Amino acid sequence: MFMLSYGNYVGIDMIDCVSCESPYEWVDETESEWEFNSKGRDRNTFNIVAYDFGIKLNILKRLASYGCKITVVPSTWPASETLKMNPDGVFFSNGPGDPSAVPHIVETVKEILGKVPVFGICMGHQLISKALGGKSFKMKFGHHGGNQPVHNLRNNHVEISSQNHSFAIDPASLPNGVEVTHVNLNDGTCAGIAYPALNVMSIQYHPEASPGPGVLDHMIQIIVLFKEFTEMMKKNKPFAAEEEHFQVLQEPLVCAA
Numbered sequence: 001m002f003m004l005s006y007g008n009y010v011g012i013d014m015i016d017c018v019s020c021e022s023p024y025e026w027v028d029e030t031e032s033e034w035e036f037n038s039k040g041r042d043r044n045t046f047n048i049v050a051y052d053f054g055i056k057l058n059i060l061k062r063l064a065s066y067g068c069k070i071t072v073v074p075s076t077w078p079a080s081e082t083l084k085m086n087p088d089g090v091f092f093s094n095g096p097g098d099p100s101a102v103p104h105i106v107e108t109v110k111e112i113l114g115k116v117p118v119f120g121i122c123m124g125h126q127l128i129s130k131a132l133g134g135k136s137f138k139m140k141f142g143h144h145g146g147n148q149p150v151h152n153l154r155n156n157h158v159e160i161s162s163q164n165h166s167f168a169i170d171p172a173s174l175p176n177g178v179e180v181t182h183v184n185l186n187d188g189t190c191a192g193i194a195y196p197a198l199n200v201m202s203i204q205y206h207p208e209a210s211p212g213p214g215v216l217d218h219m220i221q222i223i224v225l226f227k228e229f230t231e232m233m234k235k236n237k238p239f240a241a242e243e244e245h246f247q248v249l250q251e252p253l254v255c256a257a
């Protein structure tokens with residue numbers, strides 16, 4: 001454990017201190033509490049590898065509630081090992097510190113991009129953006145806390161989000177093909193990107209956060225990001241079409257009962 005004063009962490013790898021030491025399967029022990037998608041839920045639907053840069057429990061719960069069977073791996077886990085596991089998707093987590101301080105992880109992300117669908121949150125978003133060629137910078141104050149308005153450029157909605165980051169991605173540094181999907185309305189900074197050609201999406205804020213009563217969760221726009229990730233994996237699965245056909249065949253049986 002070490003202590004750093006505010007502003008003293010540029011260029012320091014802080015992920016190394018918080019990542020897990022070896023891979024493990026994550027199993028949700030409180031699933032009823034976090035049931036967002038009970039209809040048609042099947043945990044075995046998507047096998048995902050989640051890189052742990054300091055991963056938040058709520059992220060694991062939300063991914064599981066959308067049908068993901070999750071293997072959590074350390075930040076140093078080689079891309080080649082991940083690809084050998086033949087996952088349906090890879091998730092890059094939130095995590096502390098400067099994304100420029102972990103070029104070895106950016107290399108890992110680069111090796112994975114384009115091979116399987118990918119989703120990143122906060123640090124994960126920054127590392128994906130850097131792997132695509134973008135540049136990060138230290139913000140003056142950062143964004144910390146709830147009530148951060150974000151413009152979702154895809155559906156033209158404003159999302160009220162929870163955020164906790166001190167670095168951001170310069171959208172001008174991103175290459176052609178990368179779409180800025182979300183913009184922070186307070187200061188115009190990049191709050192999310194997508195690269196549809198490579199099945200990549202990432203978000204700077206915390207869609208898993210629960211700043212208010214859980215009873216309203218089904219109304220919160222931002223949790224659809226988890227759904228979007230599973231939809232992206234579903235489309236990428238070679239047998240996705242067959243599976244849908246199977247579900248259609250099952251429906252009359254459900255109605256008859």
Ligand SMILES: NC(=O)CC[C@H](N)C(=O)O
Pocket residue numbers: 093094095096097098099121122123124164165166167168
């Ligand atoms: N919550 C996070 O993942 C933080 C992202 C990054 N470490 C930052 O401070 O900008």
